[in-house]
Amino acid sequence: MAAELYSKANEEFVSENYQRAVELYSEAIQAEGERDEFYVNRAQAYLKLEKYTEACNDCSKACTIRPQNDKAHFRKGIALFHLKDYKNAIDAFREGQSLDPADSNYAKWLEKCEAELPPLTSSSTEETPLASTDPTTEPSTQPTAEPPTESTAKPVQMPSRPKAKHDWYQTATHVIVTLLIKNVAKDDFTADIKEHTVSIYIKQSSGTNYSLELDLAHPIVPEQSSYKVMSTKVEVKLKKGEGIQWTKLEGEGQPQEPKAYMAAPVAAPTSQYPSSNPVSRDWDKLAQEVTEEEKTEKKEGDAALNSLFQQIYSDGTDDVKRAMLKSFYESGGTVLSTNWTEVGKDKVEVKPPDGLEWKKY
Structure with missing residues (x-):
């Protein structure tokens, strides 16, 4: 029952029906709750819906069930980044990086987090010991990297995201992802292209930075992929690793017949x-x-x-x-x-x- 619901949820996610995917993941969790992959995949759907607190909570639950789940730490870091909790996001990314040091996505996201942190000053460094000068105060047992929960999280006023969308098409040899964002400076655009994932980040002067994480349906060849920043859009050209037609941009990597x-x-x-x-x-x-x-x-x-x-x-x-x-x-x-x-x-x-x-x- 739970496995069937989980499979249907994955199909809805691949079809970009993220709200329906959340509902099916939730039913699978109710049927069999102690499955870390259920929570980490629902977290990914929450990220697509920009429900970052819910995504963070799901990733924390997945980490509790299986601390070695590197995807849970990675997606938790992304959720915390969008919640502007950069210090805890850094902790999450570093934990995931220790589990998968070969993944360069962690270094990119750590750099983004550190760029958002204010520079240290002498006054800020002196504030830390003052909180523990009272000998009667018990040391806090709350983990420093614990994300906000539904009961304790402070309301976060999220800035409106840039009005942008992405689309894709393909040729016999390449998949082309198009981001409809105007006037992007080349220095403000970064793309980390891996065999199974693409991570895109665009820093904008308005402060409403844009990020896109893609779990590709099929493998690509990063060394033969490229991107082009134009005045009206950004094109990311991905070299197919296999000579097949893609029916979806994202998915679980299962080969499908061309439709x-x-x-x-x-x-x-x-x-x-x-x-x-x-x-x-x-x-x-x-x-x-x-x-x-x-x-x-x-x-x-x-x-x-x-x-x-x-x-x-x-x-x-x-x-x-x-x-x-x-x-x-x-x-x-x-x-x-x-x-x-x-x-x-x-x-x-x-x-x-x-x-x-x-x-x-």
């Missing part, structure tokens, strides 16, 4: 739908529309073309879908055909555009 998505091909499609397909399309008109859109919105051309072929794929019959998948992959992205009668006979040869030479890297 209604096709990457933009190098050459424009030249084939027509089979006569059995009732849908009729004017390919010349579609190509003209794509061309016009690319002229007016050059930076979004790949995403627009990708959307077009996704629609063609989703509207097609089973034979059309098989033809598009087979022709695209066997030709190295140079041919996209919808004619299964033709494509199904033999392997589709590489046909680069005139004047270009196809190479396999």
Whole structure:
């Protein structure tokens, strides 16, 4: 029962239905409470909903159940950072770092926390012993790194977050994450790209700093990934570690069959739908529309073309879908055909555009 609820909660999280994921994680906890992964995953959903106190409490519970859970310490640190409890956030990150010293995300977050702390002064260093001068005072037994709980936490007035959102699309070899944030200074942008995670932090002069943590659905190649800071947005280009299509940006890393998505091909499609397909399309008109859109919105051309072929794929019959998948992959992205009668006979040869030479890297 609990395992089934937990699995459904993970599916809702991957589908970005974070509130529903919280509800299902809560039901799983009620059914079988002493499972640290239940709490740490619910904490991640709370982080997405910007409910940082709840996320912190869940991470503390997970650490109590299994102190070696490095994800619990890491997400606890993120929650405390957003609650502006930077000192305790540092303690959480250092604890997680001791469990996984190879993860460079901890060093990045420790640097962020330390940058938010005020510089030490002589007056602030003298205040500490004054609190213990009374010999009758019992030393506090409260752990210094204990996060605020629902009963003791002081209300925190959180600043409104920047009006920004992220989106993504993919090609045969890369996943591109787009952050719609304007006028970002290159020195204020940091991105830590790992095989399974991406950590992004943008410092803004308004004080409403932006952060994004992604647990990727599939592995990537960090050394071949990059990012570009532009005046209207930021693009993070992630090199796929496996030659498969992603159905979700985030997830538990389980391979999935490609669904209604096709990457933009190098050459424009030249084939027509089979006569059995009732849908009729004017390919010349579609190509003209794509061309016009690319002229007016050059930076979004790949995403627009990708959307077009996704629609063609989703509207097609089973034979059309098989033809598009087979022709695209066997030709190295140079041919996209919808004619299964033709494509199904033999392997589709590489046909680069005139004047270009196809190479396999």
